[in-house]
Amino acid sequence: MSRYWSDIVSKLRPYIAGEQPRIPGLVKLNTNENPYGPSPKAIEAIRQATDDRLRLYPDPAATELREAIAARFGLTAEQVFVGNGSDEVLAHTFQALLNHDLPLLYPDVTYSFYPTYSLLYGIETIEIPLDHQFRIRLSDYDRPCGAIIVPNPNAPTGIGLPLAGIEALLAAHSDVVVVIDEAYVDFGGQSAVPLISRYPNLLVIQTLSKSRSFAGLRVGFALGHRDLIEALVRVKDSFNSYPLDRLAQVGATAAIKDEAWFETCRRKIIASRENLVRQLEALSFQVLPSQANFIFARHESRSGAALLAELRERGVLVRRFDEPRISEFLRISIGTDEECARLISALKEILVA
Numbered sequence: 001m002s003r004y005w006s007d008i009v010s011k012l013r014p015y016i017a018g019e020q021p022r023i024p025g026l027v028k029l030n031t032n033e034n035p036y037g038p039s040p041k042a043i044e045a046i047r048q049a050t051d052d053r054l055r056l057y058p059d060p061a062a063t064e065l066r067e068a069i070a071a072r073f074g075l076t077a078e079q080v081f082v083g084n085g086s087d088e089v090l091a092h093t094f095q096a097l098l099n100h101d102l103p104l105l106y107p108d109v110t111y112s113f114y115p116t117y118s119l120l121y122g123i124e125t126i127e128i129p130l131d132h133q134f135r136i137r138l139s140d141y142d143r144p145c146g147a148i149i150v151p152n153p154n155a156p157t158g159i160g161l162p163l164a165g166i167e168a169l170l171a172a173h174s175d176v177v178v179v180i181d182e183a184y185v186d187f188g189g190q191s192a193v194p195l196i197s198r199y200p201n202l203l204v205i206q207t208l209s210k211s212r213s214f215a216g217l218r219v220g221f222a223l224g225h226r227d228l229i230e231a232l233v234r235v236k237d238s239f240n241s242y243p244l245d246r247l248a249q250v251g252a253t254a255a256i257k258d259e260a261w262f263e264t265c266r267r268k269i270i271a272s273r274e275n276l277v278r279q280l281e282a283l284s285f286q287v288l289p290s291q292a293n294f295i296f297a298r299h300e301s302r303s304g305a306a307l308l309a310e311l312r313e314r315g316v317l318v319r320r321f322d323e324p325r326i327s328e329f330l331r332i333s334i335g336t337d338e339e340c341a342r343l344i345s346a347l348k349e350i351l352v353a
Ligand SMILES: *Cc1c(COP(=O)(O)O)cnc(C)c1O
Pocket: 084, 085, 086, 087, 088, 111, 151, 155, 181, 183, 206, 207, 208, 209, 215, 218, 219, 220
């Protein structure tokens, strides 16, 4: 601890991202990256924009990108906010919309950035336990609160909430902002975007990192009533007016427009997931029902920590969270069919021993 730090810095609990090791031939199933590349049209657009124009600042409002996203979702550009990854969009959301006198509610097992942002911005929180099947029980959210955030599907469980449940939550909490973090919604979940026109308290956050294979480009966005979007713009313009560089803006715009590529990749991943679930169940894993590009599974007799270590020795990287209730589970990102096959053969080797 340095005597030069501000008070808040010593109290932070920074988010720990999954490893990005440089081991040749590694099967990397630990950070929910998409195993297929981004849209070739998006790569070409980035190439075309890579020239002298990089001496100029980008459009601070990312107008073309916001218009493309608005068109894709049947909204107007005033209902769209973009940021440097949805993590940044979430950070601005915590500061702009979730910081109130009453506590912020979110599930006890969820995206571990939420407690981190809450500490960073001094937000009081209440963690609402998932039920014994790791499902969100919406009636548990019927209590005074300043705001609510839930991922749908939830992470790291992969379990989705039906749209009717989201709508019930919005209706029961019309006096506070309800944020739905849809990082994984394109892999089988039901998006809350169609509810935006009727619920001015709804903010939906999505990312290009997972279903559009662009984790390296860092683009995320929020959709909601223009008043909510304006709050985010006010925070952004008090922090960094150019969060998205020129290449990110053109690449993301082209990626959003390439619906065919998006559809093909997400269907392949859903099919690989269903196949992987069957094989893991045959190896005596309990697999939670996933609507995401990862699965959350625990073996009936082997410990999560031991399995993770033995998989790593065999060149397969998965993720585990050393936290209450979930420390025996492995979170396994869906790779290509070849990568899934390598995982299964490594597990067969480990489990016979
Ligand atoms: C991956 C993820 C994000 C953040 O993605 P970015 O790469 O920052 O866009 C947000 N929420 C959840 C639940 C995630 O899993």
